[in-house]
Amino acid sequence: MAALRKLVWIERDRFRGWGCSECAWIFNSSGAPTGRSLDEAKRNFVLQRDKEFTLHVCADHPRAKSQSTARDVKQDWERLYRAAIVESHRSKLLQRIEDAEAAILERSRSLSKSPANSGKEQEAITRALHILSLLRTKAGD
Secondary structure (H helix, E strand, C coil): CCCCCCEEEEECCCCEEEEECCCCCECCCCCCCCCCCHHHHHHHHHHHHHHHHHHCCHHHCCCCCCCCCHHHHHHHHHHHHHHHHHCCCHHHHHHHHHHHHHHHHHHHHHHHHCCCCCHHHHHHHHHHHHHHHHHHHHHHC
């Protein structure tokens, strides 16, 4: 897995910084970057970050199991659906549509396992999939 991992920028509610794409490792600088100039301080920071990233073991930093609620999952497909609807860049539109469709289908499968009180959301899902198919056709023009 180490060959597949990447150093990525992460933005969360309480964290903004560098981390691993495959585990929960994040870079915690041991202090302010040092150097005789700004350029040297930046180089030292990057060297320290890259060294620590290279040396970390993903198995030592497992991601926490998601504690998402049904409300979170519903908001997820709706957020992705809205992102597809408002995407103005044709080059990004198909990916947004695919992301929304995947989230919608995942949600639909989970609703089918516990259909209680899911009628309105199923109707919304049906409408959303229809709109996305129209959007996909238009994107192909």
